[in-house]
Amino acid sequence: MSGSNDDQKQALADFLFLNYPDFFYHLEDLENAKSRTGKQYHEGLEIILGNDLPTDVFVNLDNITFVVRAGYAALRPDLKRFTDEMLCTWLVSGLWPETCYNPEDDEIWMQCSIDMMHVGIEKDPETRTMLRRVAQIRMYYWYEEQVKRVREMQPADTLIFSHDILEKATYTLLERFYSDWKITDHVSREELRKTFEAEKEVGKKWCELVYYLGEGILVICGKIMDTQMKSLSSDDVHTLATFIINCYPHLPQVCRCFDSVVKTFIQKRVLSHDELRQWHDELNWDIIKGGLQEIKQPPQQPVSWFPVEKLSAMIDLTNFIRSALHRDVSIS
Numbered sequence: 001m002s003g004s005n006d007d008q009k010q011a012l013a014d015f016l017f018l019n020y021p022d023f024f025y026h027l028e029d030l031e032n033a034k035s036r037t038g039k040q041y042h043e044g045l046e047i048i049l050g051n052d053l054p055t056d057v058f059v060n061l062d063n064i065t066f067v068v069r070a071g072y073a074a075l076r077p078d079l080k081r082f083t084d085e086m087l088c089t090w091l092v093s094g095l096w097p098e099t100c101y102n103p104e105d106d107e108i109w110m111q112c113s114i115d116m117m118h119v120g121i122e123k124d125p126e127t128r129t130m131l132r133r134v135a136q137i138r139m140y141y142w143y144e145e146q147v148k149r150v151r152e153m154q155p156a157d158t159l160i161f162s163h164d165i166l167e168k169a170t171y172t173l174l175e176r177f178y179s180d181w182k183i184t185d186h187v188s189r190e191e192l193r194k195t196f197e198a199e200k201e202v203g204k205k206w207c208e209l210v211y212y213l214g215e216g217i218l219v220i221c222g223k224i225m226d227t228q229m230k231s232l233s234s235d236d237v238h239t240l241a242t243f244i245i246n247c248y249p250h251l252p253q254v255c256r257c258f259d260s261v262v263k264t265f266i267q268k269r270v271l272s273h274d275e276l277r278q279w280h281d282e283l284n285w286d287i288i289k290g291g292l293q294e295i296k297q298p299p300q301q302p303v304s305w306f307p308v309e310k311l312s313a314m315i316d317l318t319n320f321i322r323s324a325l326h327r328d329v330s331i332s
Contacts, residue, residue, distance in 0.1 A: 044068040052304075060236055143173065253284075
């Protein structure tokens with residue numbers, strides 16, 4: 001009897017392959033993705049690998065499991081406790097450790113060096129996670145500022161390739177950060193460069209996610225998001241944002257409730273007790289509770305997909321950081 005069933009299944013598979021090849025490959029992709037992740041993520045995979053996604057969404061099958069895991073971690077389920085305990089403590093006591101520096105140092109080099117140090121600083125797990133996120137986006141910001149400086153310093157009649165500008169910006173920052181850079185061997189330099197590039201690129205991906213969802217995503221998402229961000233491309237971040245906005249529509253509103261927290265962290269500032277009380281009293285807990293209730297349930301296939309416009313190469317991803325630091329905001 002089982003042999004007969006196997007024959008029927010094979011006949012059905014052959015029929016699908018011959019008559020509906022796209023459907024056949026879709027099922028194969030879905031099953032492959034499911035085999036690489038836990039059952040709790042299967043609904044999300046089925047939604048993203050559906051056939052009615054907006055046409056500009058590029059689904060990278062190699063990274064699809066990272067996207068889904070990140071989507072499920074977009075809102076930490078203990079946000080109420082986390083807000084009342086950790087966030088309130090950081091806001092009045094400071095997220096950042098004290099640092100000493102020479103006020104005569106070049107600002108870009110000095111600030112990027114401090115952020116590079118904080119990316120690897122050892123503290124309690126919650127503080128380390130938040131500190132890394134903010135340090136990574138600040139690192140990316142200072143790197144972009146250094147790129148602008150290098151570009152501006154080039155003589156107008158000199159032909160220089162973009163790759164050379166990016167490389168010079170990177171090595172200038174590394175040389176300032178590592179006092180023994182000039183006597184460091186080539187292999188060690190390459191390792192240090194790769195580490196810097198990796199952290200800076202994660203910072204860029206965070207900035208892309210902020211562009212789609214708002215600054216507050218840096219505060220409200222779970223730790224699983226950090227692990228997945230290392231593997232995502234810009235296209236993956238767009239897919240992730242499309243998934244979140246359509247399957248968890250309350251989440252961007254929750255993000256907005258925490259935008260000011262991110263601004264405070266970027267500024268390395270603290271709030272007075274009165275400022276903290278005012279911020280906490282003005283939190284819209286109805287919106288937050290709506291988002292938390294939404295995230296408790298498996299994601300639902302939207303009736304129709306809301307298209308999320310993909311960011312262009314001309315967009316300045318660091319405007320929110322520049323604004324927090326009271327610098328001129330560029331017009332993209």
